[in-house]
Amino acid sequence: MSTKKTNYSFIGIAFIILVFGIIFVPKIIDRIKGDDVIRTESRSMSLSTSTEEFVSDLMFLKINGEPKKVPEFSFVNQNGETISNKDYEGKVYVVEFFFITCPTICPRMNRNLVQIQNTFSEFKDFGVASFTINPDYDSQEVLKNYADNYGVSNPNWHLMTGDKDVIYELANVGFNIYAGENPNVEGGFEHSGNFALIDKNGFIRSRKDNFGNPKIFYKGIISEEEKQDEDGETEEISMLKEDIAKLLKEE
Structure with missing residues (x-):
């Protein structure tokens, strides 16, 4: 009886992972192709570098x-x-x-x-x-x-x-x-x-x-x-x- 329950659990987890992949992975790929993530990180780094390297306190x-x-x-x-x-x-x-x-x-x-x-x-x-x-x-x-x-x-x-x-x-x-x-x-x-x-x-x-x-x-x-x-x-x-x-x- 416990063996059947364990098998059902594995099947349920596998099903959830499959659904997540079908729904969310294409969206993540689209964001990466559109450079959304890269642009955000780039803006943050650019502001930080500019402030630290090119502006003095004089x-x-x-x-x-x-x-x-x-x-x-x-x-x-x-x-x-x-x-x-x-x-x-x-x-x-x-x-x-x-x-x-x-x-x-x-x-x-x-x-x-x-x-x-x-x-x-x-x-x-x-x-x-x-x-x-x-x-x-x-x-x-x-x-x-x-x-x-x-x-x-x-x-x-x-x-x-x-x-x-x-x-x-x-x-x-x-x-x-x-x-x-x-x-x-x-x-x-x-x-x-x-x-x-x-x-x-x-x-x-x-x-x-x-x-x-x-x-x-x-x-x-x-x-x-x-x-x-x-x-x-x-x-x-x-x-x-x-x-x-x-x-x-x-x-």
Whole structure:
């Protein structure tokens, strides 16, 4: 009696499997042929990859609610070439304002920039924009000699000279980096020792401060090796390197 019941059970299970196969297997095959399952998985993976690989957490400097973009500029570089903001399109770059005869902070700033240049030597979409604030002295030839002495090798590192008023306007308004003449200070000029970081689309980018606002600048004077200066200010070159790497991954 128990043997017959067991046989009936097997027959019942086999019948259910047969019915499932007849009804549902063709539908599953149709879905696979129509790529429904593949499309769903592909969409999920695409969104995940895009978010993780191409979007950084760096902030935009916003003016009246709009991200601030680098204004147009055009100057002559150390090689006698005319360089404009368009030459930096599609590139991540660091901006500084300096002058050749600077007796204080400029040599330290440019040694840090050379170190940054060497860190990203394999990246063709990385550059530096150095604008002199003493164009009356810093001619193309003077800038060329300076670049050679400091080991400037990145073809996207342009040391530029031009009209003084235009350069000061670019510094103070365009990049929000102070620069000006002052006969009462050593060297006759005063300027910020900060660097600005620009993304591939020409927007000023930076980390946020403790209040959630963009820091805007990176301290350019203190080296990674020094860690801190005599006033207890912490270096930001390592931070700048990290953020350059982030922007290089963005499209």
